[in-house]
Amino acid sequence: MPELLSRRRLDQPRRQGRFRVSIDPEAFGRLSERLARFLGTGKFLFWQTLLVVVWITLNLAAASLRWDPYPFILLNLAFSTQAAYAAPLILLAQNRQDNRDRVSLEEDRARAARTKEDTEFLARELAALRLAVGEVATRDYLRSELDRLRTDLLDVRKPRKSRPAAESVRDDHRWADATSAGE
Structure with a gap:
């Protein structure tokens, strides 16, 4: 069988083109979260307030720098544009946080x-x-049973005063034979 010249596998689809741009689908979501976090900080409010004060001061006081006269239409357009972009970015960030919270809640329920x-x-x-x-x-219980058995054995092994010592030894042998036969 002849070799394929392109060295491409026939069981895989052909690539779309030579230069492929790989885009992370989560990159925009991460960017929107970062922007939404920044929009909610005091630092952002400070810089925005400073920008508005400088804008209005320059347009009212400096006669040669008046690019936006008194009704400040350009400033209003800038705020409208900012609001138009900020609201969807904040909603996107909230949706992503809701998804993370849902996954975390499911994991917590499974763990519980x-x-x-x-x-x-x-x-x-x-x-x-x-x-x-x-x-x-x-x-x-075992200790009490062993104590009872020990006292019984001592009672059996005590030589009786009326019997001679030889009978006592013979009885001891009989007792030892009886206990070993019982095992």
């Missing part, structure tokens, strides 16, 4: 559901352990 399920599982396991411990011999 998992925590609730884990807590319920642990509660069931704890209840099962309490029931199991209730059926298991405790340390105090």
